[in-house]
Amino acid sequence: MIVADALVAQNIFFGIIALVMIVAALKVVTTRNVVHAALYLVVVLAGVAALFVLTLAEFTAATQILVYIGAVIVLFLFGIMLTQARIGTETHLDNERKWIAGLVAVILAGVMGYALLDGYGDTMLDKNGELSVQTTAQVSDAIFSQYLIPFEVVSVLLLAALIGAIVVARRE
């Protein structure tokens, strides 16, 4: 009974989070104010972190908040600040092909939605009635044993991106 109640509560929270995320994501791609778009993106990223918590992926949720909301959004705000003199609504944020883009997105959503509903129907995420917590210790064990080489490659990639960004953005 307690398990069933918990599942209902999870589903209710999932619905709220999903609704807020979708609305905020739509505002990101439709709003006329660039700064507002960045702030709506914060809502979407926080919602993604909340979904990670719902699947008991705690370390990834913390990383999502630290890296995305902490760093990436600040980068975006700096980008907006450095490339745009005026802060406020703009009229030329969308190109003239946006109706075709909307059509593409709707068709893509239809195809993907049909494929997912057809393929996974009513498969439960928690097959045995409960999800297993994936702790930070397990994540670190996996990264530093099985996935050590990809991890080192990502380190080199970050260094390369750091140097590359400085070189590209530097004044001559």
Added chain:
Amino acid sequence: MWLNQFLLVGAALFCIGVYGVLARRNGVMVLMSIELILNAVNINLIAFGAFNGTIAGQVFALFVIAVAAAEVGVGLAIVLAIYRNRSTIDLETANLMKG
């Protein structure tokens, strides 16, 4: 919870991101839409990781987050370079290599 809840939310975010990439003409807004797409992928990775009971989903989601951070850094540097050379980040005007 059904597996499809997460997959459908991921698909919706992905499609919204695709619309943003295709419809926006501001470079920074296109990068934001790419972030939406990458987050949709992360939701799928985490959902399938929890579904299969393996840690691989989380590990690859972390790799995606790291690569996304690198991508934003380089992408914004490129946008800044375009702005310095052309005084605009309207992607319609970035047609130097158009054949």
